[in-house]
Amino acid sequence: MIAHSVTTKRGGQDGFRDAKRQLDICNSCRYCAGYCPVWPALERRTDLTPGDVTHLANLCHDCRDCYLACMYTPPHEFGVNPPQTFAEERTATYHRFIWPAARIRQSAVLATVIAVVAMAVILVGLALLVTRGNALGTSDGSPYSVIQHGLLIVLVGAPAVYAVVVILAAILRYWRFTSGSVRELFHGQAWMSAIGQAVTLKHQSGGAEQGCTYPDDRPRQQRRVFHEFVMLGFLLTFFSTASAAFSQYVMSALPPYPVVSVPVITGTIGGIGQVVGCAGLLLLKRRSERGQTTPVMWRADFSFLWALVVLNLTGLLVLFVRDTPVFPWLLIVHLACVIVTFSVAPYTKFVHFVFRVLAIYQNVLETRAPVSPA
Amino acid sequence: MTSPGWSQVASRLWDVIVIGGGNAALVSALSARDEGAEVLLIERSDVIFRGGNSRHTRNIRCVHGDDSEWNTGAYTGEELWKDLCGIGTGPSNEALARLTVEASQSAPEWMYAHGGRFQPPLAGTLHLGRTNTFFLGGGKALINSYYRSAEAAGIHVRYETKVTGFEFDQNRCTGLLVEAEGGAHRLQAKNIVVAAGGFEANIEWLRRYWGDAALNYHIRGPRTNDGSVLANLLEAGAHSAGEERGFHSVAVDARSPKYDGGIATRVDSIPMGLVLNKNAERFYDEGEDIWPKRYAIWGKNIALQPDQIAYAIWDSQVQGMFLPPMYGTFSGPSVADVAGQLGIDPDQAATTVAEFNRHTAPDARARFDPSGYDGVSAASQPPKSNWALPVDTAPFYGIPLRPGITFTYMGVQVDSQARVQRVDGPAFDNVFAAGEIMSGNILSTGYLAGFGMAIGTVWGRIAGKEAALNDRT
Numbered sequence: 001m002i003a004h005s006v007t008t009k010r011g012g013q014d015g016f017r018d019a020k021r022q023l024d025i026c027n028s029c030r031y032c033a034g035y036c037p038v039w040p041a042l043e044r045r046t047d048l049t050p051g052d053v054t055h056l057a058n059l060c061h062d063c064r065d066c067y068l069a070c071m072y073t074p075p076h077e078f079g080v081n082p083p084q085t086f087a088e089e090r091t092a093t094y095h096r097f098i099w100p101a102a103r104i105r106q107s108a109v110l111a112t113v114i115a116v117v118a119m120a121v122i123l124v125g126l127a128l129l130v131t132r133g134n135a136l137g138t139s140d141g142s143p144y145s146v147i148q149h150g151l152l153i154v155l156v157g158a159p160a161v162y163a164v165v166v167i168l169a170a171i172l173r174y175w176r177f178t179s180g181s182v183r184e185l186f187h188g189q190a191w192m193s194a195i196g197q198a199v200t201l202k203h204q205s206g207g208a209e210q211g212c213t214y215p216d217d218r219p220r221q222q223r224r225v226f227h228e229f230v231m232l233g234f235l236l237t238f239f240s241t242a243s244a245a246f247s248q249y250v251m252s253a254l255p256p257y258p259v260v261s262v263p264v265i266t267g268t269i270g271g272i273g274q275v276v277g278c279a280g281l282l283l284l285k286r287r288s289e290r291g292q293t294t295p296v297m298w299r300a301d302f303s304f305l306w307a308l309v310v311l312n313l314t315g316l317l318v319l320f321v322r323d324t325p326v327f328p329w330l331l332i333v334h335l336a337c338v339i340v341t342f343s344v345a346p347y348t349k350f351v352h353f354v355f356r357v358l359a360i361y362q363n364v365l366e367t368r369a370p371v372s373p374a
Numbered sequence: 375m376t377s378p379g380w381s382q383v384a385s386r387l388w389d390v391i392v393i394g395g396g397n398a399a400l401v402s403a404l405s406a407r408d409e410g411a412e413v414l415l416i417e418r419s420d421v422i423f424r425g426g427n428s429r430h431t432r433n434i435r436c437v438h439g440d441d442s443e444w445n446t447g448a449y450t451g452e453e454l455w456k457d458l459c460g461i462g463t464g465p466s467n468e469a470l471a472r473l474t475v476e477a478s479q480s481a482p483e484w485m486y487a488h489g490g491r492f493q494p495p496l497a498g499t500l501h502l503g504r505t506n507t508f509f510l511g512g513g514k515a516l517i518n519s520y521y522r523s524a525e526a527a528g529i530h531v532r533y534e535t536k537v538t539g540f541e542f543d544q545n546r547c548t549g550l551l552v553e554a555e556g557g558a559h560r561l562q563a564k565n566i567v568v569a570a571g572g573f574e575a576n577i578e579w580l581r582r583y584w585g586d587a588a589l590n591y592h593i594r595g596p597r598t599n600d601g602s603v604l605a606n607l608l609e610a611g612a613h614s615a616g617e618e619r620g621f622h623s624v625a626v627d628a629r630s631p632k633y634d635g636g637i638a639t640r641v642d643s644i645p646m647g648l649v650l651n652k653n654a655e656r657f658y659d660e661g662e663d664i665w666p667k668r669y670a671i672w673g674k675n676i677a678l679q680p681d682q683i684a685y686a687i688w689d690s691q692v693q694g695m696f697l698p699p700m701y702g703t704f705s706g707p708s709v710a711d712v713a714g715q716l717g718i719d720p721d722q723a724a725t726t727v728a729e730f731n732r733h734t735a736p737d738a739r740a741r742f743d744p745s746g747y748d749g750v751s752a753a754s755q756p757p758k759s760n761w762a763l764p765v766d767t768a769p770f771y772g773i774p775l776r777p778g779i780t781f782t783y784m785g786v787q788v789d790s791q792a793r794v795q796r797v798d799g800p801a802f803d804n805v806f807a808a809g810e811i812m813s814g815n816i817l818s819t820g821y822l823a824g825f826g827m828a829i830g831t832v833w834g835r836i837a838g839k840e841a842a843l844n845d846r847t
Contacts, residue, residue: 028638028700031432031512034493046698068518069511071429071636075422078638207510208491218522 015088019053022080025072032066035207037363038082039066044366055178057089058359061203063212063223067292074291083292091296093355097170097177098346109303112340119336126151127332136329141256141322146331156335159342166346167354174355179362187365194361198353201227203360215288223284229277230308231353236270237315256322268319271312278305278312297349304349311337383532384559388414390841391550391561393537393603394569395419396426397513397827398809400520401834402567402841404488407527409842414563415524416535416552418570418598424517424533426571427595427781427810427826430636431513433495433506434485434831435824436478444482444492446503451475457505461670461820466616471816473790477832482507484835489519506824512637513827537570537603540610545796546803565804565841568794569834572782572810573601574621575633580782583619590682592626592778594640597633599781604811607786612802613795615787616814622821623673626778628683629701641775642696644672645761646744647688648730649775651679654713654722656730661751661760670821677777684775685716687727689767695744703771712772730754731764738763781826783814792837804844806837 023042026032032039038059045052064083072078127136130148143152175185197203201224206212210219244263247253257263282305290298314334321327345351390406392399395417403415417424440448454475458465465471482492491510495503509516524531534554541549541560550561573579575597580588593599608614630639644660649672651657658675676684687709704715713723733754735741741750742763752762786794786807793801794812809830816829 024698024702025638025700028697029512029636030697031509031515031637034508034510046694065511065515069515071512071514071634072638073422076634077631207493210491217518 015085015092016050016053019057019085019089020048022078022082022085023048023053023056025078025080026082029072032069035065035069036061036063036203037360037367038086041363041366051178053089054093054174055359055362057086058093058178058355059203059363060086060090061201061212061356062087062214062293063204063206064214064289064292065206065212065219067289068213068217081292084294087293087297090352090355091294091300093174094347094351097173097355098351099166099169109306112303112307112344115340115344116333116336119339120332123147123155123332123336126155127328141327143255143331143335146328147335152335155339156342159339163342163345167351170346170351171354171358174358178359184365185361190361190364190368193368194357194364197360197364198357199231201231215284215286222280226277226280226284229273230281231277233270233273233275233277233312234308236266236273237312238270240264240267240270264319268316271316274308274312275316278309281305282309300349307341307348311341380554380557380559383414383530384561386412386414386562388412388561388563390414390565390567390838391416391563392567392569392838393550394426394571394809394811395424395531395533396428396569396571396809396830397431397517397520398428398811398830398834398837399426399567399569400517400524401484401488401831402569402806402808402838403524403529404520404527405835405838406567406842407524407529407838409839411842413529414532414561415529416532416537416554416561418534418536419596420533423596423598424521425514426599428517428830429514430595430780431509431516431824431827432637433502433508433824434478434481434827435506435822436481436828437475438479438482438507442482442507444494444507445505446495449505451479454478454505457822458825461822462620463818463820465816466818467815470788470790474816474829474832477835478828481828481831481835485516485831489523490516491519502823537606540566540606542610542802545800547805563804565806565844567792567837567841568603568607568786568805568807568811569809569830569837570603570811571595571599571601572621572785572813573599573604574779574782575599576601579605580779584677587677587682590776591623591677592628592630592635592639592776593633594624594626594635594637594778594780595633601782604785607794607805607807611796611798612805613787613797614814615785615812616783617818618784620783620814620817620819621673622670622780622783622817622826623677623777624669624780625672625676625684625686625775627699627701628774628776630776630778635778638700640669640778641686641699641773642669643686643688643692643699643771643773644669646692646695647686647771648727648758648765649675650685650687650713650718650723650726652681652683652685652718654718654726656726656754656756657684659756659759661758661762663747663760669823672775673777673779676775682777685713685718685772686775687712687723687765687770687772689763689765689770691739691763691767692744692761693771699773701773703773705769705771707768707770709765709770712770716772716774727765730758731766733757734762734764780821781810781813783817783819785811785814788812788815788833790836791840792833793840804841806841806844808833808837 038056066082072080127147204212204224206219211221212223213219214223240263314337318330318334389411390413392403392415403413406413437451437454438449493508493510536553539551547566552559575593625641626639649660704712706712709727710720710724714720733752738750747760750762752758788807792806794805794807795801813829
């Protein structure tokens with residue numbers, strides 16, 4: 001039986017069929033093997049399944065090197081476009097494994113703004129209710145004077161727990177689809193290696209440490225650097241929150257924390273880092289080639305980056321104005337942003353790192369096992 | 375309408391104009407620029423398809439010591455010379471071939487200095503890892519790097535520019551006629567480097583030497599390789615070099631496009647199975663050598679068969695030992711079944727395979743070793759010298775094959791300074807050649823993987839430098 005015919009058109013409804021058509025061409029060529037682990041991983045899979053394509057798409061760091069090197073990109077009749085194909089497949093991944101199945105919204109900006117405003121109004125009401133009308137007059141710099149401690153924990157904690165549960169479920173569903181055995185998820189050493197590769201963005205090196213060919217046709221380090229700003233900034237703000245909790249519950253020191261304290265310093269650096277990183281990535285993305293991604297992913301990237309900018313800017317502002325009368329108002333805006341962010345995080349580009357890290361982990365498992373020809 | 379750019383380009387007297395946009399052209403342009411020349415490079419194609427055949431290449435065969443980061447061992451000049459003499463009828467011009475081998479040694483360093491990057495050998499090509507150095511991302515990526523370096527060095531590049539004629543005053547080229555952006559222009563340069571490739575995409579030209587068989591050839595590179603610049607030079611009195619029927623060709627999937635299929639359509643199952651012609655008969659020792667040292671013979675083997683078509687057949691014992699064909703495979707429970715799908719006589723195919731199997735060794739399976747010449751042979755007619763397993767384990771697989779021509783060898787004759795020679799009298803004063811258009815000075819009939827890029831790089835460097843230094847006042 002003939003396996004499949006090569007057509008010049010994209011596969012239409014059947015994304016897998018067209019992805020397989022393109023990747024079979026890649027597997028007959030293999031020139032890109034030196035760029036990133038996607039191509040050696042493809043070589044280990046000569047009979048592609050939908051799970052394989054999902055894995056490869058999430059292992060892809062979207063650096064575009066392969067596209068620039070490929071002699072079969074459109075308008076060549078083979079029409080090979082791995083960055084776009086993988087972007088399509090990653091969108092499908094988020095759709096398929098995040099519960100409830102919701103497509104990454106093409107334009108959820110308006111809905112998000114409405115949600116934030118609504119949440120801010122609710123917060124104002126709650127704050128006034130709980131403090132019997134005093135909440136917005138105080139400016140001692142303590143968030144608990146505005147929103148009572150227990151209430152704050154519930155308001156922020158509930159969506160956070162929801163997001164974590166949804167993402168954990170997605171991890172299990174993704175892993176079963178791409179790899180099968182849940183037991184394989186527990187290799188400590190492989191995790192160390194995978195997290196190391198993820199945190200250093202090792203696979204955005206362009207193969208010769210020149211960086212990605214992004215956003216134009218020249219290899220540069222900019223994207224990797226800005227992405228590091230965002231990632232490390234995010235981790236620092238996460239650490240800031242954890243250290244604040246530690247100060248409060250273990251050291252019994254309540255906020256506001258002094259300027260020279262772990263929560264404030266890490267939070268400030270992390271916030272600035274994210275704003276700088278997001279701004280850099282937004283500028284690069286505007287110059288990048290739209291034909292190498294999908295409209296859905298293009299918008300998802302922009303809205304996610306903008307959301308991070310707003311979230312971090314409001315957070316930084318809260319810190320800078322905490323001794324002024326506007327503190328309660330800005331705090332409420334920031335908290336509304338945080339609550340909405342946690343609630344919708346699973347349905348935004350935020351989740352990309354979850355599947356990316358899983359794919360890197362799977363790649364580590366594959367490459368440390370003795371290679372057997374498929 | 376002529377754009378302002380073109381009137382400027384046409385009004386200048388360039389030090390060097392390079393015709394072509396592939397490896398040899400860019401190496402020529404960069405080398406001329408390194409000598410301080412004002413260089414214009416004119417490429418027939420647009421930006422996306424620039425680079426001619428070079429965009430489909432992936433490695434270069436150069437002499438190197440055992441300290442090369444990208445190779446698995448040393449490759450001496452004597453060994454490369456021996457390999458070169460072992461293919462076809464050996465080098466056409468021994469002196470120029472020796473010069474190429476010797477000069478190849480410094481090519482990788484030059485490439486790196488001009489933006490080229492390398493990578494470890496690709497899976498499925500590990501047997502080339504010692505002799506050949508692989509480009510990071512392949513030939514198009516290398517060419518992209520060269521174009522970036524050219525731009526940074528101040529070399530002027532014009533795309534979608536076709537040379538229509540040369541003007542000569544005795545031995546001196548005085549003008550270059552081109553078509554671009556719908557207009558005709560006359561360009562002037564002190565020196566011209568011609569690096570415009572062979573004539574493999576010109577089916578009518580191939581037909582002169584091959585007859586109607588040429589109609590069934592696939593051309594692995596772009597259709598712009600029609601040899602028009604070569605024709606211009608020959609018409610102007612350039613001495614031809616190389617076999618007119620000489621070309622580098624491989625077996626490609628018969629389902630692949632007529633032009634520009636590149637690497638993805640080639641087939642490398644041949645040593646592990648059998649090849650039948652349209653009469654369902656074997657015609658050549660499939661196990662003579664492992665590809666890619668001898669893969670070049672299969673293009674010609676198939677070109678010489680009736681209707682220029684053949685069929686690779688293998689069984690489940692060897693499935694997975696070679697790169698998967700991009701168009702998939704025909705498969706079935708018996709040889710006859712697969713043959714039927716391929717459109718050849720099922721009974722004859724089954725008979726041919728059974729006859730072959732009868733001649734395989736009883737201990738073939740035990741001695742079979744795909745990683746090297748295993749000497750497991752079959753005394754069939756024709757024999758199979760290596761990897762001669764019986765083809766008897768279902769499911770069976772097959773694909774149709776055609777000759778896929780990479781490039782033609784006949785070009786212009788050059789001297790050791792890459793100067794194009796005339797049929798009568800001395801060389802042209804100011805015309806140099808590099809790459810496939812002069813590969814016939816070196817290659818006669820066979821081919822060594824990666825040696826085309828070595829010729830392009832070595833001769834691009836010579837031609838670019840000589841052109842820049844020629845008649846300099």
